[in-house]
Each structure stands twice: as C-alpha cells, then as structure tokens.
C-alpha cells in the first residue's frame with residue numbers, strides 16, 4: 001500500500017507540471033502586455049514597467065515560467081487587481097464557504113444516494129425501484145440553476161423556512177446554526193450528483209449480484225440483507241469509487257452556478273465576479289487551486305480504489 | 316428413510332409468459348456415507364436439480380413446480396426461508412462448477428470461511444480462525460496458517476476449489492453437493508480433488524451428490540448413478556449393476572463416447588445429434604431423434620419408468636434391448 005501510494009504520488013508530478021504550464025500561459029494568451037493585464041486598467045505606466053521587470057516579462061517565455069513557478073511555490077500567486085490584496089488571501093476568504101458547501105453536498109450524496117441506490121438494486125423490478133429510478137432520472141436532468149431558484153421560491157420566499165442568500169462565517173454571530181444558509185445550496189448541488197450515484201450503485205450492484213461468489217454467499221445461509229451489503233454492495237463500491245472522481249469534476253462547475261444563484265461568498269462566485277472584473281491574477285490563481293485540488297481528489301479516489309480492491313495494490 | 320429423498324421433482328423456467336419444463340419427475344435418494352453420481356450432457360438440468368435441493372433458485376426465473384424434497388426428516392419445500400437458511404451451509408453444503416469465481420475477490424479466504432462457521436455456530440473469531448486453519452490443512456493446502464490470510468486471486472484454481480471444499484465442510488454437513496467440482500481444473504488436479512472428497516467421506520460419513528458429465532469420474536467415485544437426459548432420469552442403478560448391463564440407449568452412447576486410454580481406437584463414437592433445446596416441443600421419448608433403437612411407439616408415447624432389474628430403473632420402451 002505504501003509503495004503504491006508513493007508510486008501514485010510520483011506520477012502526479014509530471015501532470016502537475018503540465019497543468020502549471022497551461023495555467024501560466026493563460027495570461028499570455030490574452031492579447032496585450034501581460035503586465036498591463038495583470039495590473040488592470042488603472043495602473044500607471046511606471047507600475048506596469050516595474051511588474052514587467054519583476055516578472056521578467058522582457059525575458060524568454062521559459063524563464064518567465066520559472067520565475068512564476070518559483071513564486072507560486074513560495075505561495076505568491078500575485079495580487080488581485082480588484083482587491084489590491086494577495087491572490088492567495090482573496091481565495092482563502094472564499095474557502096470556508098466552498099469547503100463547507102462541498103462537505104455538506106458530499107454528506108447528502110452519501111447519506112441519500114447510497115441507501116436509495118442499495119434499495120433500488122435489492123428491490124429491482126418492483127415499484128420501489130421504478131419510483132427511485134424515475135426520481136433519479138428527473139433529478140439528474142434538472143439544471144442546477146433552475147432547481148436552486150425553485151427551492152428559493154418555495155422554501156425561502158413562500159415558506160420562509162430558510163434564508164435565500166449569503167452565508168455568514170461560522171465564527172460570526174449564530175455560529176454553527178449559520179449552516180442553515182447552506183442547506184438549500186447544498187441540496188441543489190447534491191441533487192444531480194446524488195441521482196448519478198443512485199444509478200451507479202444500482203447498476204453496479206445488479207452487475208455484481210449476477211457473479212458466482214454471490215451464490216456462494218447465499219449458499220452459506222446468510223440473511224439476504226447481509227448478502228446485499230457485505231457481498232454485493234461491498235464489491236459494487238469498487239466501481240462506484242472509480243466514478244467518484246468524475247462526479248467531483250461535475251461538482252466544481254455546478255458549484256460555480258450554485259454559489260452565484262444563492263449569492264454565497266465562495267470560490268465559485270469569486271471566479272464569476274473575477275471574470276466580470278477582468279481580475280486575471282485571481283482567475284489564474286483559482287484555476288491553479290482547482291487543478292491541484294482535482295488531482296489530490298483523484299489521487300484519494302485511486303487510493304480508496306486500491307484499498308477497496310485487493311487485486312489492485314498488489315499488481 | 317434415506318437422508319435425502321427427491322420425489323417427482325419438477326422444475327420450470329418462465330420465459331415470455333410461458334413455463335418451460337426443464338426438470339421432469341426426477342426422483343432419487345442418497346444416504347449417509349453414500350455417493351450419488353448424476354451424469355448427463357450439458358444443459359440436461361443437473362445444476363438446476365442441485366440448486367433446487369440446496370435452495371438457491373430464489374431470485375431467478377426458475378421455479379420448482381412440483382414434487383418434494385425431504386432432507387433429514389424435513390420437507391424442504393414447505394420450510395420458511397429462515398429455517399431453510401439455517402440448513403444451507405450447515406447441514407447441507409455445495410461446491411460449484413466455477414472455482415475461479417466462486418470466492419469473493421475482496422475478502423481473505425479465511426474470513427470467507429469464518430463467515431460460514433459463525434453464521435451457524437457460536438464461536439469467537441479466534442476459535443473460528445483456528446478451525447479454518449485446521450480445515451485448510453485437512454484439504455491439503457500447504458502452509459495453512461499463512462494461506463488463511465490469502466486473497467482468492469493469490470491462489471490457483473485447484474487451491475480455490477479446495478478452499479471451497481473446506482468452506483463446505485466447515486460445519487460438518489450431512490450432505491455435500493458437488494456440481495462438476497473438477498470440470499474447470501487440470502487433469503492431475505481433478506484426481507487430487509476427487510480423492511480428497513472420497514477421503515473426507517470415509518472420515519466423516521458425509522453423503523455426497525457428485526454431478527459430472529464424465530461417466531468415468533462417476534464410475535470411479537459413486538455408489539449409485541442417475542443418468543439424466545433433458546430433464547429426466549433416463550436410467551438409475553447401483554454403479555456396479557449399471558455398468559454390468561447398460562439398459563438405456565443414451566447411457567450406452569455416453570459410455571461409447573468416453574475415451575479409452577489403452578485402446579487402438581483413436582476416434583470416439585459420439586452420440587449423433589444434440590440435446591433438443593427447451594423451446595423445442597417433443598412428443599414421446601425425448602431421446603428419439605438421436606436413438607438408433609427408436610420405433611413408432613417412441614415417437615408418440617413417453618416411456619414410463621420401469622424396473623429393469625432389482626434397483627435398476629430405466630425410462631425406455633425397450634430397456635436392455637440396445638442396438639449394438
């Protein structure tokens with residue numbers, strides 16, 4: 001397991017380097033003087049000239065890349081044009097909201113998706129299965145922004161049960177109860193992905209239930225529930241874990257929409273606003289963070305996969 | 316009364332709203348210390364008969380539509396699911412045709428056997444583990460105390476089938492059903508596995524149902540034989556009296572299609588034709604399209620089971636009058 005982890009970490013390095021080159025080139029693909037772009041419209045010619053020499057913009061591209069990379073490795077992602085603050089701290093201010101939103105969403109996906117998927121598979125062919133399957137189909141096909149607006153209309157505007165927008169930090173007044181601000185957004189974000197997991201769990205469990213070893217398990221005289229969980233679901237989890245990495249990619253783009261609809265001060269909304277403000281350093285920083293995060297998650301998924309399937313790590 | 320008595324068992328597959336009979340009025344019995352061999356070509360209903368006895372037809376499109384299965388004084392077909400489960404893997408156990416895939420790939424083999432033991436007996440994990448090591452050495456797995464922690468993919472087909480045997484024996488079953496336990500294995504390993512089962516029977520007195528399509532395997536291991544053809548028992552007898560006088564044309568054909576090691580003949584007289592599929596409706600004896608002795612009568616009338624000799628029953632209009 002340790003060797004496998006080390007091997008996977010090593011294969012991460014070239015991917016990260018390639019990704020960093022793409023992110024670096026982002027600013028250079030925009031027409032115009034990169035220093036002027038990074039500083040925004042209000043910068044004076046002196047400031048532009050100063051940044052140009054700091055970043056080595058008069059040097060060849062590969063030298064610029066190394067200057068940029070060494071800055072990034074030191075935690076210096078540049079300065080936000082709009083806020084005038086380091087990009088890293090701008091991103092950091094949105095991190096709490098986004099991390100809490102992502103965690104709550106994951107909890108919904110697991111708490112709702114797995115049990116319903118298992119139920120759907122064990123009752124397959126019955127009306128329970130048909131109901132959950134069409135429910136999942138519906139949830140998967142509703143656009144995120146529409147579901148978000150719909151929930152706001154019902155639960156915030158009409159019923160007044162939940163706030164419709166914003167999120168005060170957990171350290172603000174209200175403390176942990178501030179999580180109620182994230183309830184509707186996280187449900188919105190969870191809906192299509194939960195549907196995906198339900199269908200995935202159901203399909204993989206039906207696949208596994210036809211395997212010979214399940215017959216062996218039943219021949220032991222085990223209770224059907226035990227067979228369903230310990231033998232069918234446990235083995236189906238291998239395929240489900242493999243697909244979880246893809247779910248995460250979908251989650252990121254849907255989070256941008258959800259945070260915007262619910263006006264949450266998260267990283268997703270930061271991206272949208274930064275694009276509107278042409279705050280290129282922030283856009284570049286966020287992309288870098290997302291790329292790294294995506295790779296870390298996929299590494300975690302791979303490691304989970306190896307743990308779930310003893311045939312993997314020993315190859 | 317014998318340990319297991321199957322009487323007039325009828326099994327059908329539901330397909331497109333119709334019930335197609337796959338097993339028809341099958342009867343046999345097995346007692347302690349006895350091995351019943353069931354032999355027949357692929358698709359004749361051997362596995363379905365075994366799964367019906369074991370109680371593993373649930374969740375499929377296959378149904379038991381008639382007859383009775385009595386085991387150890389109980390009528391298995393009227394028991395509740397719960398009572399049935401308390402017998403499965405306990406008093407009655409089964410090994411399957413596919414050793415490579417019959418174990419769960421994600422659990423250690425030891426844990427898979429422990430699961431079976433603890434399902435039926437009050438034992439701590441540690442006690443059950445000791446018992447597993449014992450069982451593994453009984454089925455001649457080398458280094459049992461290490462192999463207990465192996466995963467299935469770390470073992471060969473023969474070893475996995477031994478593990479399956481160890482699992483089947485873990486609760487000292489009265490009846491062991493072995494459905495072509497060696498078909499998927501190398502010839503040398505086949506013999507070892509069969510010897511092992513015979514050995515364990517001598518030691519524990521287990522009743523065994525051994526399913527095979529190889530008459531040679533059956534003749535070497537079984538006390539009694541039931542020859543199945545398209546869902547029916549064509550011929551049944553004590554092994555000795557069966558081979559003394561083959562009364563059914565099909566059995567004769569099966570024997571002739573066996574390779575004989577020290578003969579000059581290098582060709583096999585296989586039975587011409589094939590087993591008719593379930594969808595094909597046949598009148599009369601199901602074997603008539605392939606039978607050299609078939610007459611008008613065979614085309615129209617299903618032969619009744621007749622006592623050819625004492626304890627030797629045949630379903631044929633002309634038992635013993637086999638065309639040479």
Ligand SMILES: Nc1ncnc2c1ncn2[C@@H]1O[C@H](COP(=O)(O)OP(=O)(O)OP(=O)(O)O)[C@@H](O)[C@H]1O
Pocket residue numbers: 328337355356357358359360361362363364375376377412528593
């Ligand atoms: N689950 C099932 N659903 C529908 N038909 C089935 C099912 N299982 C078996 N059958 C059919 O029932 C018939 C008997 O099958 P069975 O598995 O008992 O044959 P068998 O004698 O064990 O053959 P083999 O030597 O190939 O194992 C076959 O025609 C098969 O196609």
Ligand code: SF4
Pocket residue numbers: 563564565600601602603606607608609610613618630631632633
């Ligand atoms: S009943 Fe007729 S067709 Fe059937 S096996 Fe006997 S002789 Fe052949």
Ligand SMILES: [Mg+2]
Pocket residue numbers: 361362363412494495
């Ligand atoms: Mg079979």
